[in-house]
Amino acid sequence: MKLTRLLTQNLDNPIGLGCTKPCFCYTLQSEERGSRQTACQILAASSPELLEEGRADLWDSGKMQEERNYAIPYEGAPLVSRQEVFWKARVWDEKGNVSPWSGPASFEMGLLEEKDWKAAWIGQGDDFTGDKSAAPAIVGRFTVKARGRVKKARLYISGLGLFTAGVNGKPLSENLFEPGESEFNRRVYYVTYDILPFLQEGENAVGVVLGNGQYVNFAVDPVMKKGDGTLSEKHRYQKDDTIFLKDGICGNKKLLAQVELTMEDGAVVIAAASSEAWKTGESPVTFQNWYGGEDYDGVKALQMKGWDTPEAELKGWGNAAVMEPPKGKLAAREFLPIRIWERWTAASVVRLPDGNWLVDMGKNSAGFVCLRLENTRPFAGQKIELYPGEVLKADGSGVDQASCTQSCDTLYQCRVMDSYVVAGTGSEQWHPHFCYHGFQYVEVAGFPGIPTVENFEGCAVRLMNEKHSDFETDQEILNAVNRMTDRSIESNMMCSFTDCPQIEKLGWLETTQLMFSSMAAGYDIRSWIPKIMDDMQDAQVTEELLGEAPMKNDPESYPGFAVDRFDNRETEEAGFVPGIAPEYFRIGRLFKDPNWGGACVMTPWYYYMEYGDEGILRKNFGMMRGYVDHLERQSVNGVLKGYAHMGEWGQLNEETPTTLVATCAFYLQAVTLSRIAGILEETKLQERYRNLAERIRSGFYEDGECWRPEEESYGNGSQASFGCALFSGIVPQEKEEAALRGLMAAVTARGDHLSSGEVGLKQVFHALASRGENDTVYRMVMNPTAPSYRHHVDQGLTTLPEFWNYTELWNGLGRSRNHAMMGHVKEWLCRFVLGITPVEPGYGRVRIRPWLNEEISRVKGSVFTVRGKVKVECSRRDGQVLMVTVIPVGAKAEVFVPFEEGKRCFLDGEEFHDFVKTGDGYIRIDGVPSGRYEWSVR
Numbered sequence: 031m032k033l034t035r036l037l038t039q040n041l042d043n044p045i046g047l048g049c050t051k052p053c054f055c056y057t058l059q060s061e062e063r064g065s066r067q068t069a070c071q072i073l074a075a076s077s078p079e080l081l082e083e084g085r086a087d088l089w090d091s092g093k094m095q096e097e098r099n100y101a102i103p104y105e106g107a108p109l110v111s112r113q114e115v116f117w118k119a120r121v122w123d124e125k126g127n128v129s130p131w132s133g134p135a136s137f138e139m140g141l142l143e144e145k146d147w148k149a150a151w152i153g154q155g156d157d158f159t160g161d162k163s164a165a166p167a168i169v170g171r172f173t174v175k176a177r178g179r180v181k182k183a184r185l186y187i188s189g190l191g192l193f194t195a196g197v198n199g200k201p202l203s204e205n206l207f208e209p210g211e212s213e214f215n216r217r218v219y220y221v222t223y224d225i226l227p228f229l230q231e232g233e234n235a236v237g238v239v240l241g242n243g244q245y246v247n248f249a250v251d252p253v254m255k256k257g258d259g260t261l262s263e264k265h266r267y268q269k270d271d272t273i274f275l276k277d278g279i280c281g282n283k284k285l286l287a288q289v290e291l292t293m294e295d296g297a298v299v300i301a302a303a304s305s306e307a308w309k310t311g312e313s314p315v316t317f318q319n320w321y322g323g324e325d326y327d328g329v330k331a332l333q334m335k336g337w338d339t340p341e342a343e344l345k346g347w348g349n350a351a352v353m354e355p356p357k358g359k360l361a362a363r364e365f366l367p368i369r370i371w372e373r374w375t376a377a378s379v380v381r382l383p384d385g386n387w388l389v390d391m392g393k394n395s396a397g398f399v400c401l402r403l404e405n406t407r408p409f410a411g412q413k414i415e416l417y418p419g420e421v422l423k424a425d426g427s428g429v430d431q432a433s434c435t436q437s438c439d440t441l442y443q444c445r446v447m448d449s450y451v452v453a454g455t456g457s458e459q460w461h462p463h464f465c466y467h468g469f470q471y472v473e474v475a476g477f478p479g480i481p482t483v484e485n486f487e488g489c490a491v492r493l494m495n496e497k498h499s500d501f502e503t504d505q506e507i508l509n510a511v512n513r514m515t516d517r518s519i520e521s522n523m524m525c526s527f528t529d530c531p532q533i534e535k536l537g538w539l540e541t542t543q544l545m546f547s548s549m550a551a552g553y554d555i556r557s558w559i560p561k562i563m564d565d566m567q568d569a570q571v572t573e574e575l576l577g578e579a580p581m582k583n584d585p586e587s588y589p590g591f592a593v594d595r596f597d598n599r600e601t602e603e604a605g606f607v608p609g610i611a612p613e614y615f616r617i618g619r620l621f622k623d624p625n626w627g628g629a630c631v632m633t634p635w636y637y638y639m640e641y642g643d644e645g646i647l648r649k650n651f652g653m654m655r656g657y658v659d660h661l662e663r664q665s666v667n668g669v670l671k672g673y674a675h676m677g678e679w680g681q682l683n684e685e686t687p688t689t690l691v692a693t694c695a696f697y698l699q700a701v702t703l704s705r706i707a708g709i710l711e712e713t714k715l716q717e718r719y720r721n722l723a724e725r726i727r728s729g730f731y732e733d734g735e736c737w738r739p740e741e742e743s744y745g746n747g748s749q750a751s752f753g754c755a756l757f758s759g760i761v762p763q764e765k766e767e768a769a770l771r772g773l774m775a776a777v778t779a780r781g782d783h784l785s786s787g788e789v790g791l792k793q794v795f796h797a798l799a800s801r802g803e804n805d806t807v808y809r810m811v812m813n814p815t816a817p818s819y820r821h822h823v824d825q826g827l828t829t830l831p832e833f834w835n836y837t838e839l840w841n842g843l844g845r846s847r848n849h850a851m852m853g854h855v856k857e858w859l860c861r862f863v864l865g866i867t868p869v870e871p872g873y874g875r876v877r878i879r880p881w882l883n884e885e886i887s888r889v890k891g892s893v894f895t896v897r898g899k900v901k902v903e904c905s906r907r908d909g910q911v912l913m914v915t916v917i918p919v920g921a922k923a924e925v926f927v928p929f930e931e932g933k934r935c936f937l938d939g940e941e942f943h944d945f946v947k948t949g950d951g952y953i954r955i956d957g958v959p960s961g962r963y964e965w966s967v968r
Contacts, residue, residue, distance in 0.1 A: 031058050031059065031060045031065055031067070031121060031123055031129045031919065032058070032059045032060070032129065032130070033056045033057070033058060033059075033119055033120065033121065033129060033131075033132035034056065034057045034058075034059060034132070035056060035057040036054070036055075036056045036117075036118075036119065036132055036133070036135035037054070037055050037056070037135070038052050038053070038054060038117075038135060038136075038137040039052040039053060039137070039364055039557065040053070040055065040554075040556040040557040041137075041364065041366070041557055043135060043136050043137065044137050044138070044364070045137070045138040045140075045184070045222050045224060046138065046139075046140035046184075046186070046220075046221065046222025046362050046363070047137055047138065047139050047140055047362055047364060048139075048140055048142065048361055048362030048364060049362075049364065050108070050109045050139075050142065051103050051104050051105070052103070052104050052137060053100075053101045053102060053103050053104070053643070053645065054072060054102045054103075054104065054117065054119070055099060055100035055101065055102065055896065056099055056100075056119055056132060057099070057897075057898055058099050058121065058897070058898065058918075058919040058920065059898070059919065060123075060919050060960070062961070063959055063960060063961030063962075063963075064124065064959035064960060064961060065123055065124065065919045065920075065959075065960050065961075066097065066123065066124050066919060066920045066959070066960065067096070067097055067098075067099055067121045067122070067123065067919070067920055068095070068097060068121075068122050068123065068124055068126075069093050069094060069095050069096060069121065069122040070091070070093075070094055070096050070099070070102070070119055070120065070121045070122070071090075071091055071092060071093050071094065071119065071120050071121075072089065072090075072091040072094075072102065072117060072118070072119045073086040073089070073090055073091075073117060073118055073119075073131075074086055074088040074089040074090075074104065074106050074115050074116070074117040075087050075088055075115075075116050075117070076088055076113075076114065076115070076116070077114075077116065078116045078134060078136075080116075081116040081117070081118060081134055082134075086106075087107075088106040088107045088115060089104065089105060089106020089107065089117075091105065093122070097920065098642065098872070099121070099896070099897065099919075099920060100641065100642060100643065100872065100896040100897075101641070101642065101643035101644075101645060101896075103645075109139050109142075110139065110142065111139055111140070111141050111142045111143060111146050112138070112139060112140075112141070112184075112290070112292070112298065113138065113139040114136065114137075114138045114139075114182075115136060115137050115138070115139075116134050116135070116136045117134070117135055117136070117137075118131050118132045118133065118134050118135065119131070119132050120132065138222075140186065140220070140222050140362040141186055141220075141288075141360075141362075144360075147186075147286070147288060147360070148288060148300050148303045149186075149286050149287055149288040149303035149304040149305070150286070150303070150304055150305050150306075150352045150353075151284045151285065151286050151304070151352070151353045151354070151355045151356070152168065152284065152285055152286075152304045152305065152306065152308055152310075152350040152351060152352055152353060153166065153168070153240065153282060153283050153284040153285055153310070153350060153351060153353050154166055154282065154283065154310060154350075154351060155282075155351035155353060156282060156351070156353050156354055158282055158351075162242070162246065162282070162283070163242070163317045163318065163319060164312065164313070164315065164316050164317060164318075165239050165240055165241050165242075165283075165313045165315035165318050165464060166239070166240055166283065166310050166311070166312065166313060167237065167238070167239050167310065167311050167312065167313035167334075167337060167338075168237075168238045168239075168240065168285055168304075168308055168309070168310045168350055169235055169236065169237050169238075169308060169309045169310075169311075169337065169338060169342070169344065169347070170235070170236045170287060170289075170302050170304060170305075170307075170308040170309075171233060171234065171235045171236075171302070171340055172233075172234050172235075172236070172289055172301040172302035173232060173233055173234070173301070174229050174230070174231060174232065174234055174291065174301065175231075175232075176231075176293075177229060177230065177231040179293055179294045180226065180229065180291050180292070180293060180294075181292050181293060181294050182224075182226060182291070182292035183224070183225045183226040183229055183289070183290070183291050183292070183301075184222055184223065184224065184225065184289070184290050184292075185197070185202070185222070185223040185225045185236065185287065185288070185289050186220055186221075186222055186287070186288045186290070187208075187209070187220060187221055187222075187223065187238070187285075187286065187287040187288070188209050188218055188219060188220035188221065188285075188286045188287075188360065189208070189209065189238060189240050189283075189284070189285045189286070189287075190214065190218065190240075190243070190245045190246070190281070190283060190284050190285075190356060191240075191241060191242050191243025191244055191245030191246045191247070191283065191320075192207050192208065192209075192240070192241035192242070192243040192464050193208050193209070193238050193239065193240050193241065193285065194208070194238070194239050194241075194463050195208070195223070195236065195237070195238045195287075196228075196236075196237045196238075196338050197225050197228035197229070197234060197235070197236055197237075198228055198229075198230060198234055198235055198338075198339055198340065199235075199237070199336060199338050199339040200228055202223045202225065202228070203223065203367070204369050204370070205221075205367035205368065205369060206367070206368045206369060206370070206463065206466075206491055207243065207368050207464075207466075207524075207525070208221050208367070209221045209363055210363050210365070210367075210525045210561075211243070211244055211524075211525040211526060211537075211612055212358065212361070212525075212564075212565065212568065212612055213276075213279070213358065213565060213568035213569055213611065213612040213613065214244075214245050214278065214279055214280065214281075214356055214357070214358050214612070215276050215277060215278030215279045215356075215357045215358055216357075216358045216359070216568035217358045217359060217361045217564065217568055218356050218358040218359065218360055218361065219360075219361055219362070219363040220286065220360050220361070220362065220363065221363050222362070225289070232340075233340035234301075234340055235338055235339055235340045235342070236287060236289065236302060236338075237337065237338020237339075238285055238287065239313045239315060239463075240283040240284070240285060241283075241315070241318050241463070241464030241465075242283065242318060242319060242320060242464065243320050243464070244280075244320055244535075244612070244614050245279075245280055245281060245283075245356075246280065246281070246282065246283055247268065247280070247319065247320050247321070265322075265445070266317075266319050266321065266322020266323055266445060266446065266447065267321050267322045267431070267434075267435040267436070267445060267446050268319060268321050268322055269321055269436075269533065269534055269535070269536075276613070277357065278356065278357025278358065279612075279613075279614060280614070281354075281356060282353070284353045284355075284356070285304055285350075286304055286355075286360075287302070287303070287304040288300060288302070288303045288304070289301045289302040289303075304350070305350075305352070306349050306350055306351065306352050307349065307350075308349070308350045309344050309347040309348065309349060309350065310347060310348060310349070310350045311337070311344065311346065311347035311348070312330075313334075314326050314327045314328065314330040314331035314334060315463070315464065316330075318462070318464040318465060319465060320464070320465055320535065321446070321465070321532075321535065322445070322446055322447070322465070323445075323446050323447045323448045323449075323462070323465055323467075324448050324449075324462035324463070324464055324465050325447075325448070325449045325450075325451075326448075326449070326450050326451065326460055326462070327451040328450060328451050328452055328453030328454075328455075328458060328460065329410060329411055329451055329452075329453055329454070330451070331453060332453045332454075332455065358568075361564075364557060364560075364561070365493070365525075365557045365558050365560075365561040366493055366494045366495060366557060366558065367493070367494060368491055368492060368493050368494070368524060368525070369491065369492075369494050370397065370489045370490065370491050371490055371491065371492050371494065371520070372395075372397075372488075372489070372490040373400075373487055373488065373489055373490075374391075374392070374487070374488045375483050375484060375486070375487060375488070376389050376390065376391050376392070376399075376483040376485075376486040376487075376488065377390045377391060377392030377483065378390045378392075378483065379481050379482060379483055379485075379486070382427060382428055382473070383427060384427070384428070385475075386428060386473050386474060386475045387473070387474040387475075387477055387481055388422075388428060388429070388471060388472075388473055388474075389471065389472040389473075389474060389481075389483075389486045390470065390471055391469070391470055391471065391472065391486070391488045392470070392488075393470060393488075393517070393828040393829075394420055394468070394469070394470040394517070394521075394827070394828045394829040394847055394848050395468070395469065395470070395488060395490045395517070395521060395829075395848075396466060396467070396468055396490060396491060396492065396520070396521035396522070396524075396531030396848065397466050397467070397469075397488065397489045397490040397491040397531075398418070398448065398461050398462050398465070398466055398467055398469075398489055398491075399416055399418070399448075399461065399469075399472050399486050399487065399488060399489070400459060400460070400461035400486075400487040400488075400489050401414065401416075401450055401458070401459060401460050401461070401485065401486070402458075402459045402484065402485055402486070402487055403452065403457070403458045403459065403478070403485060404456070404457055405456065405479075406452050406453070406454050406455065406456055406457070406458055406478065407454050407455070407456055408454075408478075409452045409454060409478035409479075410452055410453060410454025411451060411452065411454070412451070412452045412476060412478050413449055413450070413451050413452075413476050414449060414450045414451075414452065414474065414475070414476045414477055414478070415447055415448075415449045415474070415475040415476055416447065416448040416449065416450075416472050416473075416474055417429050417431065417445065417446065417447050417472065417473040417474075417475070418431075418434075418446060418448070418467040418468075418469030418471070418472050419431045419433070419434060419446075419469055419470075419471050419472075419473070420433045420434055420468060420469060420470055420471070420532070420846070420847040420848065421433050421471075421847070422471060428473045429471050429472065429473040431445060431446055433532070433533075433845060433846055433847055434446060434467070434468055434469070434532030434533055434846065435532075435533070436533060446467060446532070448462050448465075448467075452478060461489055466491050466531060467531065467532055468521065468530055468531035468532030468533075468846065468847070468848045469532070470828070470847075472486065474486075490520070490521070492520045492521070492523040492524065493523050493524055493525065493558060495523060495553045495554055495555050495557075495558055496553065496554045497516075497552055497553050498552070498553065498554055498892075498894035498899065499551060499552045499553075499860075499891065499892050499893050499894050499899070500890075500891050500892055501552075501859055501860060501864055501889075501890075501891040502889070502890045502891060503863070503886050503888060503889045503890070504886065504887055504888040505885055505886050507812065507820050507823055508811075508812075508859065508863070508886070510823045511811065511819045511820070511822075511823060511855055511859070512855075512856065512859055513828075514819075514822065514823065514827060514828055514829060514830060515548065515830060515850075515853040515855055515856040515859075516552060516856070517828055517829050518829045518830040518848060518849065518850040518853050519545070519548065519549055519552070519553070519850045519853060519856070521829060521848050521850070522541075522848070522849070522850045523549075523553070523558075525537075525561070526562060526565065526611070526612070527541050527542050527545070527549075527562065527850070529541070529832075529846075529849060529850075529851065530832065530846040530848055530849050531848055532846060532848070533845070533846055536610050536614065537562070537565060537610055537611050537612060538609060538610055538626065538851075539566065539607070539609060539610065539611055539626045539627065539629040539630075539633075540609070540623070540625045540626045540629060540676075540679075540788065540789065540851070541788075541850060541851050542559070542562055542629045542633045543625075543628070543629040543632035543633045543636060544625070544788060544789065544792050544851070544854065545792075545850055545851070545853055545854065545856075545857075546559075546632075546633060546636040546637070546640075547636065547640075547857040547860075547861065548850075548853050548854060548856035548857040548860075550636075550640045550894075551856060551857065551860035551861070551866075551893055552856070552860075552894075553894070554894055556641055556643075556896075559633060559637050559646070560646060560649075562611070562633070563630070563633065563634060563646065563649070563650050565611040565612050566607055566611045566629065566630045566633075566650075566653065567630075567650065567653050568611070568612065569607060569608055569610075569611035569612060569613045570605070570606065570607045570630070570653055570656065570657070571603065571604055571605065571606040571607075571608075572604055573604050603660060603663070604656065604660070605655075605656030605657050605659050605660035606622070606627065606657070606660050607626075607627035607628075607629075607630045607653070607657050607660075608621050608622065608626075608627065609621045609622060609623060609626035609627065609675070609676065610626075619675050620675050620676060621675060622673065622674065622675050623673075623674040623675050623676040623677065623692065624661055624670060624673075624674060624692050624695040624696050624699065625674075625676070625691070625692070625695045625789050626676060627657055628657065628661075628695050628696075628699045630650065630653050630654055630657050631654045631657065631658065631699040631702055631703055631706075632698070632699065632702060634646045634647050634650045634654070634706075635647070635702050635705075635706065638706075638709075638871055639868055639871050640868065640871075640872075640895075641871075641872055641896050642870075642871040642872020642873070642874065642896055643872070643896075644709055644710070644871075647706050647709060647710060648710060651706065651707075651710060651712075654699075654703055654706065655703065655715070657699075658696075658699055658700060658703050658719065658722070661673075661696050661699070662722060665693075665696065665726070665729075666729075667725075667728075667729035667732065667733075668693070668696075668722075668725040668726035668727070668728060668729030668730065669689060669693050669726070669729040669730060669733045669736065670689065670692040670693050670696050671689045671733070671735070672689075673692060674688050674689075674691065674692035676688075677691050677692065677787075677789075678691050678750050678786065678787040678789050678790050679787045679788055679789065679851075680787035680788045680791075680832065680833050680834070680851065680852065681748075681750060681785060681786055681787035681790065682784070682785050682787075682817055682833070682834040682835055683780075683785055684746070684748040684749070684750065684785045684786070684787075685746055685748070686745055686746060686748045686750040686751050686754075686786075686787075686790060687735040687736070687745045687746060687751070689733065689735040689736060690730075690735060690736045690744065690745040690751055690754060690755070691750065691754050691789055691790070693726065693729075693730050693733070693736060693760075694730075694754040694755055694757070694758035694760055695754075695758065695789075696726055697723055697726040697727060697730065697758050697759070697760045698757075698758040698759065698760075700719050700720075700722045700723040700726060701719075701720070701723045701759060703715075703719045704716050704717075704718075704719035704720040704722075704723060707719060726760070727760050727762075730760055736755075742765075742768055742772075743772055744769065744772065747772070747776060748776060748785065748786075748790075749773060749776045749777055749780065749785050749786050749790060749794050750785075750786040750787065750789070750790025750791075750793070750794060751776075751790075752769055752770075752772045752773035752776055752794075752797070753773060753786065753790050753791075753793040753794030753795075753796075753797045753798075754789065754790055754793050755769060756769050756770065756773065756793070756797035756801075757792075757793035757794075757796050757797050758793070770797070770798075770801055770803075773794065773797060773798065774798075774803065774806060777794075777798075777806055777810065781813075782806070782809040782810050782813050783810070783813055783815070783816075783817055783818060784810055784813075784817045784818055784819075784834060785817070785834075788851040788852055788854075791852060791854045792854040792857065795807050795854055795855070795857070795858045796857070796858075799858055799861070799862040800862075802950060804862055804863070804881050804883075805883065807858055807862070808883065808885075811855055811858070812885075816834065816835075817834035817835065819855055827847065829847055829848040830847075830848070830849055830850065830851075830852050830853055831845065831846065831847045831848075831849065831852075832845040832846045832847075832849040832851065832852075833845055834852075860891070860893060862879075862881060863880070863881050863886070863889055864880060864889055864890075864891045864893070864902060865877070865878055865879035865880040865881055865889075865902065865904075865926070866878055866891075866892075866893045866900050866902060867879075868895070869924065872895070872896050872897065873895040873896065873897055873900065873918075873921050874897075874920070874921060874922070875921070875922050875923070875924070876895075876900055876917065876921055876922070876923045876924070877923070877924045877926070878900065878902050878915050878917075878923050878924070878925050878926065879924075879926035879952065880902055880904035880913070880926075880928070882904065882905075882906050882911075882928055887905060887906045887907065888903075888904070888905035888906075889902075889903070889904055889905075890902070890903040890904075891903075892916075895918060895921070897918040897919060897920045897921050898918030898919060899916065899918060900915075900916065900917060900918060900921070900923075901914070901915065901916035902914070902915050902916075904928065906928065909968070910966060910967065910968040911927065911928045911929070911965075911966065911967040911968075912964075912965075912966050913927055913928075913964075913965040913966070913967075914962070914963070914964050914965070915958070915962070915963050915965070916961075916962045916963075917958060917959065917960045917961060917963075918960055919960045920960060921960055922957050922958060922959055922960075923957075923958040924954060924955070924956055924957075924958070925954070925955045925958045925963070925965070926948065926952040926953070926954050926955075927945075927952060927953050927955070927965050927967060928951060928952060928967065929947070929951065929952055929953040929967050930951070930967070933967045933968060934967070934968065935953060935965065935966070935967050936965070936966045936967075936968070937963060937964070937965055938963070938964050939964075939966075942955075942965075953967075
């Protein structure tokens with residue numbers, strides 16, 4: 031066997047870690063069938079030379095009887111701040127043969143102790159009264175003596191709300207929106223950069239520009255009214271539902287930065303630490319708002335050229351002010367950054383009747399346009415305005431921003447706009463750095479000359495979770511549905527899993543659990559989900575939080591926001607998890623629901639099933655218990671009546687009882703928590719939550735909103751009523767067949783149309799497909815009339831809208847066209863059409879059961895697992911079935927091959943008899959070990 035892709039804390043050679051017992055994983059490769067790991071050994075050393083010599087001065091695990099190649103915790107010498115660790119591994123296979131040592135991997139600790147930080151938080155000052163919508167620049171200078179003796183150089187930095195950083199005039203990375211969003215009153219991330227390649231002998235400079243992000247937005251009036259009540263030229267859209275501002279969740283822009291040099295002799299020198307000696311001035315970013323856009327002055331940038339180099343004179347710049355630190359504690363970032371992941375040229379540019387230009391980017395995206403300009407010298411000082419949007423005005427006369435600005439009346443009453451003042455240097459390019467948008471079209475005003483598509487480059491941004499998997503059939507509409515869903519997931523894969531890239535940009539929690547399997551089917555989200563779980567922990571109400579001042583609730587301090595529409599403390603108690611995390615604010619009557627807050631239970635459970643790492647269960651067990659106990663106190667006879675706000679959000683022409691939807695979720699969470707307690711060997715708690723689940727089931731069947739015994743029907747008989755009951759498991763086994771018949775009847779009653787919202791949709795699809803009703807799901811997905819996914823494709827959509835009737839809402843322009851919440855078709859495509867499903871945590875045992883019908887004669891794809899990719903390709907042609915399966919090292923599979931009576935099965939060309947006929951069109955082969963297999967039926 032061969033070891034490849036060594037990761038620490040699910041990251042590739044990370045620096046600046048905060049976890050003092052990070053976990054190791056690696057991928058195993060073997061050409062032999064049946065290969066599996068039976069033991070492993072890990073060596074960890076303080077230098078690559080010691081590791082090469084096999085002298086593990088930090089940790090020699092010895093031969094561990096360990097079958098897992100993932101989530102192996104470091105158990106060596108205690109790790110300290112700045113500690114470098116170099117490690118390698120080898121394994122023993124099922125025959126006792128030992129592999130060669132892997133190549134080396136490494137990781138480095140960040141600053142673990144508060145005393146390690148010598149820098150101060152600095153900025154424009156806590157009492158700054160100037161224009162908070164501009165982005166200040168800050169410069170710190172330091173001297174490097176004997177550059178050749180510097181072994182290592184690090185910049186530890188955090189900037190709130192967002193920052194970009196460079197050394198000696200060169201950007202440190204392609205990362206965007208650093209350092210990462212968090213519940214800023216609890217946790218503030220810092221980033222570690224390797225700056226050794228940027229240093230020069232003598233004078234050096236660190237240059238930072240600070241943007242607002244979520245941290246500053248809500249401390250500023252984004253509408254920017256003049257004294258006479260009219261709107262200023264800078265007014266922009268800002269998410270402005272009812273504000274709930276926790277103490278410390280927002281504040282003024284500020285920077286913390288520390289440069290450390292490690293010399294050849296091991297001495298650590300703090301070369302620079304942010305202080306009042308650092309200089310601050312205006313940057314070319316004259317306006318920026320996380321929602322409303324960014325203005326950049328190229329002329330000013332030209333005048334300031336070199337400001338972040340040691341040679342700049344910085345005339346007129348003042349000293350920075352030392353500021354109060356943010357309330358949250360510093361934490362090392364241990365998840366991947368956000369970057370531009372896709373670039374493409376605009377599809378078309380046409381002139382509008384008013385002289386503006388309409389640019390069609392060809393597909394809906396989360397990101398921005400990069401302007402690419404040539405021959406600009408005659409146009410110095412000319413301002414180009416870019417108005418992004420997802421839809422056009424009804425008459426085609428330009429962009430309408432209704433779907434990305436809470437449906438404000440017109441473009442110029444509530445707008446999203448980026449602008450660029452041409453520098454006049456001849457060749458220029460620019461894109462925003464402190465905001466992004468949801469858009470397919472851009473209306474352009476003030477363009478110098480006649481634009482072409484080459485002037486507008488689309489840039490899609492997301493958190494860089496690797497896309498490892500693929501899906502393809504010979505049914506092109508299904509392929510388009512898969513692409514549409516992937517693009518919607520990618521558009522919302524930010525620091526949180528957001529609800530949309532334009533209206534809200536908030537981490538509504540229901541999607542992290544409801545869409546988990548859909549996301550994990552295509553992307554490696556191992557380092558991302560623990561970050562989201564930290565957000566949930568930080569947002570959970572504790573006894574400590576209840577004792578604090580809950581919010582800033584002064585309309586004069588936060589003009590433009592309505593703050594008195596509801597009681598923010600409604601039903602709040604210890605254990606409660608809100609619907610959004612980080613909870614930057616709270617929307618009235620839309621903040622509590624077990625399918626949202628209950629993500630704190632279900633997301634770790636799905637993570638454990640997908641990746642086999644019980645550490646996430648242990649770390650979040652206290653939060654899970656607190657939340658389920660909260661729900662128990664809010665229930666009556668086990669039923670959550672009158673509690674949940676959102677219910678079956680997004681349903682169409684249905685009124686599925688919220689009591690049923692919420693109580694089914696409560697039941698599933700109690701059952702799941704009981705299972706988790708068993709895994710963690712908490713036997714008393716296992717029994718306690720098992721008993722709670724039984725009380726919930728009893729109450730459910732006694733409640734008239736949930737169960738109608740005279741009709742043997744659930745809720746109001748909607749698809750979601752039956753789907754939620756079946757998926758949750760609250761339906762006793764003896765009632766399952768009748769419930770399935772009821773669900774099928776509900777689908778038929780809607781003419782095979784979709785009617786469920788985001789909660790029920792997943793559960794309807796799963797309840798049907800897991801019980802052999804793929805044909806029914808297929809008819810719903812492929813229905814030629816709305817609502818259906820096929821109808822979305824036929825309408826030319828490239829991402830998923832928030833609601834099925836998206837064109838009927840709000841003056842016919844509808845809501846967001848880029849939500850992932852209705853993307854549960856992805857789970858069906860991968861789990862039930864491609865047919866790859868984990869049977870045991872971490873895919874120790876996997877089911878492979880591809881599905882073909884009269885319109886699908888070939889399906890091909892793969893799913894990422896901690897053991898490697900599971901692959902399948904299955905086709906039917908001329909009465910023969912050909913199927914190739916690839917099972918990764920260490921896994922075993924239940925392989926289901928499509929089969930017809932009278933046919934014979936062959937494996938690698940030889941007739942094969944060791945199978946069981948399932949009676950539903952398949953044969954099953956159990957316990958298939960790792961390797962590549964070619965099956966045929968003819």
